[in-house]
Amino acid sequence: DQQVKQNSPSLSVQEGRISILNCDYTNSMFDYFLWYKKYPAEGPTFLISISSIKDKNEDGRFTVFLNKSAKHLSLHIVPSQPGDSAVYFCAAGGSGNKLVFGAGTILRVKS
Amino acid sequence: DAGVIQSPRHEVTEMGQEVTLRCKPISGHDYLFWYRQTMMRGLELLIYFNNNVPIDDSGMPEDRFSAKMPNASFSTLKIQPSEPRDSAVYFCASSLRRVSTDTQYFGPGTRLTVL
Numbered sequence: 001d002q003q004v005k006q007n008s009p010s011l012s013v014q015e016g017r018i019s020i021l022n023c024d025y026t027n028s029m030f031d032y033f034l035w036y037k038k039y040p041a042e043g044p045t046f047l048i049s050i051s052s053i054k055d056k057n058e059d060g061r062f063t064v065f066l067n068k069s070a071k072h073l074s075l076h077i078v079p080s081q082p083g084d085s086a087v088y089f090c091a092a093g094g095s096g097n098k099l100v101f102g103a104g105t106i107l108r109v110k111s
Numbered sequence: 112d113a114g115v116i117q118s119p120r121h122e123v124t125e126m127g128q129e130v131t132l133r134c135k136p137i138s139g140h141d142y143l144f145w146y147r148q149t150m151m152r153g154l155e156l157l158i159y160f161n162n163n164v165p166i167d168d169s170g171m172p173e174d175r176f177s178a179k180m181p182n183a184s185f186s187t188l189k190i191q192p193s194e195p196r197d198s199a200v201y202f203c204a205s206s207l208r209r210v211s212t213d214t215q216y217f218g219p220g221t222r223l224t225v226l
Contacts, residue, residue, distance in 0.1 A: 006153075036217075043115070043202050043217030044154070089154055098167060099215065101146075103153030 003027045004092050006102035015111045019077040023090030023102055026071065030092040034099070035064060035075050038087040047088075048075070080109045115218035117203050123224045129191040132221045134203030135184055144215060145178055145188050146202040154202070160186065193225045 005024045013019045023033075031052040036044035050057040050064045050073070057064050063076045077084055090102040116135040124130055136143045144159040158168040163180045171178070175194070180186040190197055200222050204215040 034214075041219065043204070043219050045217065046214045091154075098156055098159060100156070101154035103151075 002103075003030075004090055004100045004102040006088075006090055006105050008105050009103075010106040010108070012108045012110060013080045015082055015109055016079045019075075019080045019084065019107055019109065021075040021077075021088050021090075021105050021107065023073050023075075024071060025073075025092050025100075027092070027094065027100075028071070029094045030100075031095070032093045033064070033066060033073050034091045034093070035062075036089040036091060036101075038089065038104070044087075044089055077107075080107075082109050082111045085109045115203055115205055115216055117201075117218035117221050119221060120219065121222045121224075123226065124193055125226050126194055127192045128225075129189065130193045130197075130223060130225075132188040132201050132203075132223070134186045134188070134218060136186070136203070136205030137216055138184065140205035140207050140216075142206045142208075142213075142215075143180060143186050144204040144206075145186070146204065146217075148200045148202060148220070157188070190223075193223075195225045198223055198225050 003026050034049040035047040037047045038044040048059050048062050048064050050066050055066050066073045085108050087104045087106050089104045091099045093099045118133045142161055145157040146154050148154050157170045158178045160180045178188045200220045202217050202220045204217040206213045206215045
């Protein structure tokens with residue numbers, strides 16, 4: 001039972017354009033959401049997060065949007081850069097006190 | 112701080128052998144997590160510790176897997192006997208405080224191949 005789903009295994013975007021990565025969740029008890037970024041041969045690193053009391057959080061080129069009614073969040077990267085090419089994991093947490101990760105989306109930014 | 116340290120980085124073994132993965136968390140972090148990454152299932156939480164005590168091991172696939180944290184600076188994940196389906200990248204992570212909202216810092220992972 002996958003509580004956090006990233007339905008797009010991969011995404012290819014031209015440098016300078018917007019990258020939109022999507023994530024859906026099923027458990028309405030989740031109240032905190034995070035995105036992690038992973039380069040090859042390295043561990044995931046924290047990128048950005050959002051609490052369920054907000055619908056948007058912005059950090060430089062990265063913005064996360066949360067739609068609680070649809071149980072959907074998305075990560076926008078504007079403008080996309082070749083260095084953004086990585087695997088992006090969506091994660092969700094709640095009172096259960098552990099993070100549930102999605103399967104990841106491979107982002108390729110072409111120069 | 113050097114970050115979360117994992118060893119070995121790569122492990123190739125034969126089916127039936129015992130495998131031990133090691134982790135040193137960031138000093139001062141109260142929580143330690145073991146994850147497994149596979150193509151099919153993504154990043155799965157296996158077990159986590161708080162102050163060296165196992166809190167939730169519901170993600171451990173079966174009795175062949177065991178984890179210990181004898182002190183605040185060291186943890187092991189053991190697979191005995193190993194099977195080809197255990198091949199994956201195993202990550203250790205640590206965090207300072209609350210599990211679900213505090214940033215988790217990941218180690219570089221151990222790529223395990225069981226032949």
